[in-house]
Amino acid sequence: MTPYLAEARAWQESWDRQQETYLPDREHRFAALLDAADAVSGDGPLRLLDLAGGTGSISLRALARRPDAQVTVVDLDPVLLTIAEASLSGRAAIVTADLNRPDWTAALPHRGYDAVLTATALHWLDGPRLASLYREIHDTLRPGGVFANADHMPSDALPTLTTRLTERARQRRAARHAAGAAQSWAGWWEQAAADPTLGPLVEKRRQIYPTGHSPEWTPPASWHLDALRAAGFSEVGVLWRNGGDAAVAAVA
Template identity: 70%
Template sequence: MSPYIADAAAWQESWDRQQEAYLPDREHRLAAMLDAVDAVHDDDRLRLLDLAGGTGTISDRALRRFPHAEITLVDLDPALLALAHASLGDRVTIVTADLCRPDWHAALPHRDYDAVLTATALHWLPAERLERLYAELRELLRPGGILVNADHMQDDTLPKLSKRLLDRARDRRTARYAAGAALSWADWWQRAEADPALAPLVARRRAIYPGGHSPEWNPPVSWHLSALTAAGFAEVGTVWRGGADAAVAGVR
C-alpha cells in the first residue's frame, strides 16, 4: 500500500519543473518517443512498458496520447513510485523491480508488450548489464514491437561540438538554479526528505542506493546502436536528437 501524500500533485509538478530545468527539451523527446510508438502501432489499445518510470511521466503522457493503453510502470525508487501511485492511481500497473537483477521481469503482468519506453534512466547501469537488458527487453516485445531509450548520448562524430553544447547547457542550468527559477536535483531531494510523508521513503531510497544512484556512464549513440543490433533487433536507429542527447530505437 502506497502512503497517502496530501500534496502529491504539487510534488509531481515540482518534479517536472526540476527535470525540465535539467532537460529543457524534455517534452519534445517524450513526444518523439510516442510518435515512434504510434508509427508501429496504429491502435490506441497498445500494451506499453514504462521502464525505470519514476513518477510516471512517460505513463502520463502515453495515456494522454493513447487513452486506452494498458501500461506497466517499473521502478525501484520508493519515493518516486509513491508519487506515481498518487498521480496515476489504478490507470497503470506499478511494479517494483531492480533492473540490475536478471529476474527483474518476473513480476511483470505480460511478456508481449507493443512498446518499451525509458528516458534518462539507464545511464546508471554498467555496460555489460545494459547490453543484457537490451536483449531481455527484446524478448518482452511482440514481433514488430519497439524499444525507445532516450538519454545522454553524444554524437561521436561531433566530439568538440558536443562538449560545447554540454557546457552551454550546464551554464544555462546553473544560472536558473542561482536565480531560484528551478530546483536542482539535490535541492529537490532535500525538500522531499523534509516532507513528513516522503521522508521515510527517501530514507529507504538511500538504503537501496547507498553509493549514489548514478555513475553517469554515458556512451555515445553508436554504442547503443551496436548494442541493440547485438541484442537481435531487426531495425535500429536514432529517432530523436537534441544537443548531446538522443533517443535510439530498436524494432523487433
C-alpha cells in the same frame, strides 16, 4: 480529487519542473518516444512498458494520448513510485524491480508489449549490464514492437561541438539554480525528505542506494545501436537528437 492525490500531482509537477532544468527539451524527447509507440500500436489498446519510469511522466503523457492504453511502470525507487502510483490513480500497473538484476522481467504482469520506452534513466547502468538489459527488453516485446531510449548520447560525428553545447547547457542550468529560478536535483530530494509522507520513503531509498547511484556512463549513440543489433533487434537507428542527447529506437 482527494487531498493525497492533489499532493501527489503537485509532487509530480515539481519533479517535471526540476527535470526540465536539466532537460529543456524534455517534452520533445517524450513526444518522439510516444510517436514511435503510436506508430507500431495498431488499432487495439497500446500496451506500454514505462521502464525506469520514476514518477510516471511518460505514462501520464501516454494516457493523455491513449486513455485506453495498458501501462506498466517499472522502477526501484520507493519515493518516485509512490508519486507515480498516486498520480496514475489505478490507470497503470506499478512494479518494483531492480534493472541490475536479470530476473526483473519476472515481476511484469505480462509480456508482448507494443512498446518499451525509457528516458534519461539507463545511464546509471554500466556497459555490460546495459547490453544484457537490451536483450531482456527484446524478449518483453511482441514481434514488431518498438523499444526507444532517450538519454545522454554524445555524437560521434560532432564531438567538439557536442562538448561545447553540453557545457553551455550546464552553465545556463547553474545560473538558474544560483538565482533560485529552478530547483536542483539535490534541492528536490531535500524537500522530499522534509515531507511527512515522502520523508520515510526517502530514508528507505537511502538504504537501497547507500552510496547513491553509480557514476553516469554515457557512451555515444553508436554504442547503443551496436548493442541493440547484438540484442536481436531487426531495425535500429537514431530517432531524435538535440545536442549531446539522443533517442535510439529498435524494432523487435
